[in-house]
Amino acid sequence: MLKCLETRNFPLSELKLLASKRSAGKTMRFRGKDGPVAELTAESFAGVDIALFSAGGSVSREFAPAVKAAGAVMVDNSSAFRMDADVPLVVPEINPGEAKKHKGIIANPNCSTIIAAVPLWPLHRKHRIVRLIASTYQAASGAGWAAMEELKQATRAALDGKPFQQEIIPHPYAFNLFSHNSKVDLATLYNEEETKLMKETRKIFGDTELRISATCVRVPVLRAHSEALTIEFERPVSPEEVTAILSDAPGVKIVDDPARNYFPMPLDASEQDDVLVGRIRTDVSDPSGRTIAMFVAGDQLLKGAALNAVQIAELLV
Amino acid sequence: MLKCLETRNFPLSELKLLASKRSAGKTMRFRGKDGPVAELTAESFAGVDIALFSAGGSVSREFAPAVKAAGAVMVDNSSAFRMDADVPLVVPEINPGEAKKHKGIIANPNCSTIIAAVPLWPLHRKHRIVRLIASTYQAASGAGWAAMEELKQATRAALDGKPFQQEIIPHPYAFNLFSHNSKVDLATLYNEEETKLMKETRKIFGDTELRISATCVRVPVLRAHSEALTIEFERPVSPEEVTAILSDAPGVKIVDDPARNYFPMPLDASEQDDVLVGRIRTDVSDPSGRTIAMFVAGDQLLKGAALNAVQIAELLV
Numbered sequence: 001m002l003k004c005l006e007t008r009n010f011p012l013s014e015l016k017l018l019a020s021k022r023s024a025g026k027t028m029r030f031r032g033k034d035g036p037v038a039e040l041t042a043e044s045f046a047g048v049d050i051a052l053f054s055a056g057g058s059v060s061r062e063f064a065p066a067v068k069a070a071g072a073v074m075v076d077n078s079s080a081f082r083m084d085a086d087v088p089l090v091v092p093e094i095n096p097g098e099a100k101k102h103k104g105i106i107a108n109p110n111c112s113t114i115i116a117a118v119p120l121w122p123l124h125r126k127h128r129i130v131r132l133i134a135s136t137y138q139a140a141s142g143a144g145w146a147a148m149e150e151l152k153q154a155t156r157a158a159l160d161g162k163p164f165q166q167e168i169i170p171h172p173y174a175f176n177l178f179s180h181n182s183k184v185d186l187a188t189l190y191n192e193e194e195t196k197l198m199k200e201t202r203k204i205f206g207d208t209e210l211r212i213s214a215t216c217v218r219v220p221v222l223r224a225h226s227e228a229l230t231i232e233f234e235r236p237v238s239p240e241e242v243t244a245i246l247s248d249a250p251g252v253k254i255v256d257d258p259a260r261n262y263f264p265m266p267l268d269a270s271e272q273d274d275v276l277v278g279r280i281r282t283d284v285s286d287p288s289g290r291t292i293a294m295f296v297a298g299d300q301l302l303k304g305a306a307l308n309a310v311q312i313a314e315l316l317v
Numbered sequence: 318m319l320k321c322l323e324t325r326n327f328p329l330s331e332l333k334l335l336a337s338k339r340s341a342g343k344t345m346r347f348r349g350k351d352g353p354v355a356e357l358t359a360e361s362f363a364g365v366d367i368a369l370f371s372a373g374g375s376v377s378r379e380f381a382p383a384v385k386a387a388g389a390v391m392v393d394n395s396s397a398f399r400m401d402a403d404v405p406l407v408v409p410e411i412n413p414g415e416a417k418k419h420k421g422i423i424a425n426p427n428c429s430t431i432i433a434a435v436p437l438w439p440l441h442r443k444h445r446i447v448r449l450i451a452s453t454y455q456a457a458s459g460a461g462w463a464a465m466e467e468l469k470q471a472t473r474a475a476l477d478g479k480p481f482q483q484e485i486i487p488h489p490y491a492f493n494l495f496s497h498n499s500k501v502d503l504a505t506l507y508n509e510e511e512t513k514l515m516k517e518t519r520k521i522f523g524d525t526e527l528r529i530s531a532t533c534v535r536v537p538v539l540r541a542h543s544e545a546l547t548i549e550f551e552r553p554v555s556p557e558e559v560t561a562i563l564s565d566a567p568g569v570k571i572v573d574d575p576a577r578n579y580f581p582m583p584l585d586a587s588e589q590d591d592v593l594v595g596r597i598r599t600d601v602s603d604p605s606g607r608t609i610a611m612f613v614a615g616d617q618l619l620k621g622a623a624l625n626a627v628q629i630a631e632l633l634v
Contacts, residue, residue, distance in 0.1 A: 281506035
């Protein structure tokens with residue numbers, strides 16, 4: 001987040017760094033100066049205009065009243081308020097106008113949701129998507145910095161033929177993959193990550209009719225999520241038209257070179273603001289010509305989290 | 318293959334080990350004895366009943382006439398003859414009767430095709446699948462032993478922060494994934510691996526109407542392929558019924574524990590004969606109730622290759 005604020009030259013007169021008691025007293029570098037990290041308390045928000053939260057749902061819930069009471073606006077990366085009717089869920093390339101309707105909180109969507117939504121929106125606007133099937137290939141970064149470190153350590157142990165006890169990720173992670181480690185709803189049999197992608201996309205698009213099914217899988221990639229998307233439109237749409245629409249779309253970069261077999265890869269998407277899109281083709285299993293298949297990759301930490309939050313803050317300035 | 322012949326106690330009186338000139342003179346252990354590897358020539362097949370081929374399409378094409386002339390049957394793991402009209406393409410759990418129709422060659426299907434086909438067949442038989450959408454998560458083993466070694470070396474170099482020049486796999490592979498590295502058809506925009514899955518499944522099932530779309534992706538897993546399958550049936554089918562059918566299906570093991578978040582993983586599928594199936598649920602994006610989503614993992618080297626070939630040989634005995 002600090003890097004995004006720096007890179008985008010965010011107009012701020014003062015930056016307050018707030019964290020739990022455990023981290024208070026540390027310093028963090030911003031614009032060439034070391035700033036002290038203070039303990040987050042209900043009194044932290046006096047004089048604050050925008051409070052960027054990225055400490056999990058319970059912290060967001062605990063401090064939302066204090067943020068509002070101080071007249072600040074919370075931009076919240078957690079899932080705490082995303083589906084609340086009076087909380088806008090904003091992707092600036094898609095629904096920037098929603099940000100203005102806030103009542104003290106603006107929610108930042110789930111990372112795999114944002115990465116799919118950015119390229120889907122301009123297609124939806126032009127040709128209306130009626131159904132989406134998403135299979136994700138999600139990186140360790142989605143489970144936090146500690147999970148990324150654990151993937152590295154588990155992998156080194158596997159290469160050395162040594163045992164390794166994982167503590168963050170509940171399944172063996174070295175050279176392995178597994179269904180996303182969020183709770184599975186025993187009624188629908190979809191997990192929380194999938195449910196977020198399904199519900200949040202409908203809310204961001206303002207389209208309750210859009211039918212979505214997702215399969216979310218964690219793969220042994222460090223950073224950047226990939227997704228195989230099957231997109232059914234209201235009417236036939238050609239791959240050429242999809243490419244033309246996405247070539248002009250904000251936040252999207254076409255990486256689609258069948259002759260060289262070069263398509264979106266998480267390594268290429270890492271540390272990039274844009275969502276990479278490729279493998280754009282007509283789904284041959286739908287003879288009506290209304291279905292397009294494509295593959296996307298986006299930086300989970302940037303557009304999937306910090307960058308989108310800072311872009312929301314920019315809408316407030 | 319030797320391990321499969323041993324484990325399954327394949328009834329053979331003599332085993333000839335054949336390879337290229339480069340490997341001739343080596344020995345390989347089988348049933349506790351070291352056997353010499355001889356150079357493969359057109360004269361190798363005198364007195365041979367079954368010739369298991371796994372050396373690539375060009376070798377299979379070159380020696381098929383010699384195998385036939387000697388009165389032997391070729392069981393071919395390459396893609397050389399799979400789509401030939403007079404060559405049976407056999408998965409013993411699905412179409413064992415086809416094996417008997419051979420004219421000297423029986424083809425062993427593509428690995429990701431077999432792994433999806435084994436659990437799909439009993440469902441197709443009972444409720445007829447009309448459409449399949451597959452997103453794969455394929456292991457390094459599909460590109461051979463050298464690719465598995467390269468993944469390990471590239472990953473160690475990445476962990477050590479050292480540069481590494483890949484020679485087998487054309488994209489960075491450490492903590493990365495990429496669209497399957499087979500040639501992309503510039504007309505359909507599907508790659509060869511996807512086209513195999515689509516065409517071979519229809520041939521194995523004997524159903525030219527079955528509509529299939531696949532997205533094949535190589536992930537940094539050493540062994541065992543996984544696939545997210547979206548299966549549209551002719552009529553509504555419940556997850557309970559799918560589970561009941563697959564519980565009795567040969568070559569399938571249900572691993573579907575939503576409460577513990579435990580589902581098929583390539584590490585669990587490795588060195589297992591069965592294809593693991595889980596995440597069986599109704600696809601909520603199809604309100605007709607005719608679509609089921611599920612996730613499978615199967616050993617690419619066993620059921621996806623050697624085991625299936627040995628099972629075909631068993632049909633010939």
